[in-house]
Amino acid sequence: MRGRRLLVVVILIIAAAVIVFFRTYDGKPGPLPSVDDIITELNEYDSEADAAVVLDQVKLTEQQVFIPFVSNQGIHGMGFLTWEKRKWSVVRVDMSERPEVRVTDHSDPAGRYIVWNNNPLEKLQEFRFYLIRDRNAGMSSGIYYYVPRVQMETLVNVTEHPYGAMPYPEEWAGIMREDNKLGKVPASNIMDKIFSHTYSQPSSMYVGYLPVYANGAPGLGSSSKSGGEDTEYLMIMNEKDLENPQK
Known part of the structure; x- marks a missing residue:
């Protein structure tokens, strides 16, 4: 009986460890989203971005990418993507032109x-x-x-x-x-x-x-x-x- 309880506890600990691992492990970065998807995500992150044209996708690290873009009003903005939780996400948009x-x-x-x-x-x-x-x-x-x-x-x-x-x-x-x-x-x-x-x-x-x-x-x-x-x-x-x- 005691051995059974010990086995159950061990299984629960292993299961918890596996869940934590998959929730926190980002894995190897996948391919970047399409340009259209990047524009959509920039505008969803900041409605004032009004991004229209992506000028480039500049890799800073394996998990971080710099996105220079131009808005419909001609403002030259900067966006930043980060690979986290097994997907690329916009983490910052700057429209200051500085x-x-x-x-x-x-x-x-x-x-x-x-x-x-x-x-x-x-x-x-x-x-x-x-x-x-x-x-x-x-x-x-x-x-x-x-x-x-x-x-x-x-x-x-x-x-x-x-x-x-x-x-x-x-x-x-x-x-x-x-x-x-x-x-x-x-x-x-x-x-x-x-x-x-x-x-x-x-x-x-x-x-x-x-x-x-x-x-x-x-x-x-x-x-x-x-x-x-x-x-x-x-x-x-x-x-x-x-x-x-x-x-």
Whole structure:
């Protein structure tokens, strides 16, 4: 009798494990939906999208795809598909016509992509993207500290690439990893304490961009859209925000 009860318990545990597995296991991503289905899903996700033309299907990872599209009103929007629960689903639509960062891996800076879908009416020639860490100095707990400035630049020709997804350059990812690592250095002696204290201060590291227009053409206005945990916004910068800016 006891053996029977034990067998029943084991069977129930196995059955529960199988159910949980199939509910949480996404499996290998299947083929993407058709263009018509993608348009339908974009519009169902956000009625303001009014998507009409899909420009491309840009794979970020095996489970994440960037969809640049154009609405019936000529707005250049961005959609994002994710493979989850064994199907492709729209997880974000952005109609702001401004670049943003899509995070595919929160554990590694290399898992970030700058994505954009530029409206040609903007008469943009170039995006200048920057990784910035502000210079910082002061004293805390009797210890002087100094955090040097970082300014790293990468350029995108918008005329040649009106839409795209650019992974963070390895130089950016590397310095961001080091910045994170230095803030976690254990302080075992006085020099380590000074070193650790220096880099434990807020470094204000961020990514921004400078749009360069043809013949000084003014930029168009833009709408805003709420984001999520997988979206990071880019700060629009001015020449005065930069050190030794390009002319």
